[in-house]
Amino acid sequence: MKRLNSQLQEDGAPMELILLIRTLLAGCKEISFRVSQGALAGVLGSLLSENVQGETQKKLDVISNQILKDILKESGYVKAISSEEEDDVVGCHPEGKYLVSFDPLDGSSNTDINSLIGTIFSITHAPQWMEPDDPSAFLQPGTQIVAAGYVLYGPSTMLAMSTGRGTHLYTLDKTHGGFLLTKPNITVPEQTKEFAINSSNQRHWEEPMQKYVTDLLLGDEGPRGKNFNMRWVGAMVGDIHRVLSRGGIFAYPFDQRNPKIPGKLRLLYEANPMSFLIEQAGGAASTGDTRILEVMPREIHQRVPVIMGSKEEVETCMSYYEK
C-alpha cells in the first residue's frame, strides 16, 4: 500500500509542506494515543476553564491543543498558529513559510462517552509581510488553503486529506506507525438519502431550512418522493467522514437564538477545512447564501452556518432559500 509521503509527492506537494504535514500528523498520533488511554490516563472530564468560544474546555481539548502547539512551534515550518482553543494567534518561527489553523479536538461532547472525535486542520501560505503574532494574516478566504484534512480517532485512526489534487483517505497502520493510502480520490455521490442535522434546534432555524427538513421527513409521502435516513454523530469530523464515505448532507444552519453568532461551527477551524475536502471530492459547501470557501473572514474565531455534502442535495436545500 502506498505511504502518505509518496501520495503527497505524486500530488506535487513541496517538500517543506510534506515535512510540515508529517510533523502535524506526528502530533495527531500522540493525541490518538492519549485519547485511547481515556480514563486510564485521567484525561477525561471537563476543566473549570472556558475557551474564547465561551465553551467549557474538556481536559482532552487542552491536552490536544498543547501537543499540536508544541510540535508545530519547534518544527520551524510554521510562522503562526490559530486554534479554536487559543484566544489569540500563537507566533511560531519568523522564517516559517506556513500558517496552520486547527480544531485540536472536534466533538468534545463525545470525549467522555468514548464516541467519535478528531482533529481538523488547514494550512495556508504565511505572507512575507506578517509579524508572527499578527491575526490579520489568517483572514484569508478558504480558496487560499494549500492543504487541509482531519484525523478521525475511531475504531481505526483515519486521515482524510487534500493538497488540492483530490481527497484521499489513509488508515494509520499501528504496527508500523505510518498512514497508508486506503481510498485514493474519494468522490461524494451527487445524490443521497441521508441527512445529518441536530433537529432539536428546529424552532430556531430560518424558515427555508425548517421547510427543507420538513420535506425530508415527509419522505415518499411528500414533495421529495423518496424516504430519507437521519444520522447525527455529535462530532462534525464523524459526520463528514460518513458523507465523504457514502454521501449525505450535513448542516449546522443559521440559528436565530443569537443573530450575532450566525452558526455554531467556526470558519477557520471547521467549515473551511471540511469544505475544501468536500469540494475536492466533488461535493458542495455553502453557508446558505454563499460558497463557504469564498467567505472573507473578519476575525479568526468567526462562526458561519454550514450546509455541505452531496452536490445535488445541497443544491436542492439551497433552492428552498431562493423560493
Ligand SMILES: O=P(O)(O)OC[C@H]1O[C@](O)(COP(=O)(O)O)[C@@H](O)[C@@H]1O
Ligand atoms: O452538540 P451539538 O449542538 O449537536 O453540536 C455538535 C457539533 O458541535 C461540535 O462538537 C463543535 O466542535 P467542538 O467539539 O470542537 O467544539 C461539532 O463537532 C459538532 O458537529
Ligand SMILES: [Mg+2]
Ligand atoms: Mg469542532
Ligand SMILES: [Mg+2]
Ligand atoms: Mg474542538
